[in-house]
Amino acid sequence: MSEITPDLVRHLAGLARILVSDEEVEQFTKQLSLIADSVAHVSKAIDADTPSTSHPIAMANVFREDVVEPSLSQAEALSGAPDSAEGRFKVNAILDEE
Amino acid sequence: MAKAELMNYEQALEQFEVVIGLEVHVELNTNTKMFCGCKNEFGNEPNTNVCPICIALPGALPAVNKTAVESSIKIGLALGCEIAPTGRFARKNYFYPDLAKNFQTSQYDEPIAFEGSLDVEVPSGKVHTVLIERAHMEEDAGKLTHIGGSTGRIQGAEYSLVDYNRAGVPLVEIVTKPVYGAGAEAPELAAAYVRSIREIVKGLGVSDARMERGNVRCDANVSLRKHGAEKLGTRTETKNVNSLRSIERAVRYEIQRQAHILANGGTIIQETRHWHEDKGATSAGRPKSDADDYRYFPEPDLVPVQPSRELIEALRATLPEKPADRRKRLAGEWGFSELEFRDVVNADLLDQIEETVTAGAKPQAARKWWMGELARIANESEEGAVPNITPAQVAELAKLIEDGKINDRLAREVLGYVLAGEGSPAEIVAARGLEVVSDDGALIAAIEAALASQPDVIPAIREGRMQAAGQVIGAVMKAMAGSADAARVRELLIEMANK
C-alpha cells in the first residue's frame, strides 16, 4: 500500500540534491514502492503495544566522560578540504539565512 | 532594506491578541563537545578544536558526553519538566556548510525533558506562567564568515569561510508552548523569560550564559489574531535576537508590523525574519519551503539515553534555589524598596550587586554604584558593554568611601582609573596619592585662609546658623582641589567657633 508517487521521488531527489532523469524517476518510483511495501509487512507482525526500536542491539546509556582528547591540528583538519583560506574551510557562498 | 509600515502599538493591541512562542538555545559549558572529546572553548584559532567526528570524516562514530546529558536533565528539572525515561537522538537533515555532516544530531520525537512551566515576573510586577513544551539536546553548528560583496553579508558574498570549532558544542533547546494573554506586556514578557532562563542555567552552573557570546540565543515567534478568534494567526520567527533589549524591541516591532499588514487586508507570510539592532527592524529571511523538510530519523550511530530514577533524583537534589526564591531572599536581605529592587532586576544587575555585597559592600552602596555611575558609563559606551570592573573592585571602592579614605568626588576619579585598567581602587589611591586630606594642620591652614575673606562665618555659626559653614567648606574644597575631607572641615569649623 505504498504512496510513492513520481512527484514524491522528485521531491526527495531535490532534498538530497540529486539530479534525476524522467526514466530514473519512473524506475525509483517502482523500486521505492517495493521497499515501502516490504517494510509495511512488518507492521502486520506487531501490535500497537510493541515499542518502537531504533537500534538493532538492545543497549542504552553508552556515554563518554567529559574529558578533553587531542584534536586535529588546523593543517590536518584542512588537509582534505577542496579549498581553504585563513585557517578555515572555503565554500561557495550559499544564498540562505544569515 | 525598506522599513515596513507599522501600526501604532496601542492601536495594534486594541485590534489584535498577541501570541508569542520562544525558542531558547543554551550552550552548555562542558569541557568537551556533545559527541567527541574536542575542547568546548570560545575564541581559539579556527579549526583547532576539531576531529574526525565533528568535521564528519568517513567512518567517525559519535559518543555522547555524559556531563552534557546530566546538565540537560538539570535544566529540565529546573523548568519543572518531566524527564523522559527513554529518549533518543535523531538526525535533522539539511544541506548547509555550518555542519559538515549534512545533518544536525538533535532530538525529535523523544526529547529528554517535556511539559514544564516557569513563572516569569515582568517589569510591572505581574507574574506570568509560561508553559514549557520541551527541552531537547542537540549540537551547535560551525561559524560562517561571508567574504566579498559590498556589505559583508551573505547577499553578494563571493565565498564563505567555515570554522568548525563550535560545531558539536552541546546545546539545549528550550521551547515554550504558545503564550497567550500577555497583551501589551508580551515584549517585556519575552525578555523577562529569557532573563529567567539565563538566571536558571547560570545558577545551575551548566552554561556561562553570556548572551554577547551567543551562549544564550533566542528565536521569537509572534502571531496576531482578532480578539475572540480561535484559530492562531500565521506566525513569523525572528532570529538573531541576542540581547534582552533586542528581544523586547523585536517582538514589539513584529506586533506593529503584522498589525499594519492584517488591518490593511494583507496576509502574514510564514517566514524566518532577521532582527537588525542598528535599524531597529526585522527583515524577511527565507520563507518556509521544501528545504524545511528535514526528514528526521533516529540516529543509528547512538543508542537511547535512559536515565535511571536514582540519577534523576540525585540531580534534583543538586538544584540550587529557584530564581524567584532567590529574588525574594535578596530583596529581604538588602532592604531595598520594591521599586529599587525591580529596577535592579530590570537593569540585569542582580548578580553584580550580590557579588559586590558578598565582597563586603553595604547593599545600598553596591546599588548606588552599579545603578548610578557604572550604569551611566555603560550607557555611554557601545551597546551592551559591561564596564571593565569587578564586583570586588566596586566593593573596595565603597569601603574606601565608608572608611573616609576618599570622598565621592575622588571615588569617581578613582573609578575612571580602574576602568582604564590601572589596578584596584586601593592600589590607585596609594599610587596616585588620592586620599582625602584629613590632616588637621593642612585643613586648618586652608580654613583660616578661607575665613580671612569671610569674617562673618564664625559669628554666624556661633549663632547656630550652620548653613554659613557651607561657604567655607566650599572654599576649602576648591583650594584643595576637591580632596579635603568635608566632614572633618565641618568639625574643625565648629571647634573653632566654640573656642
Ligand SMILES: [Zn+2]
Ligand atoms: Zn571533535
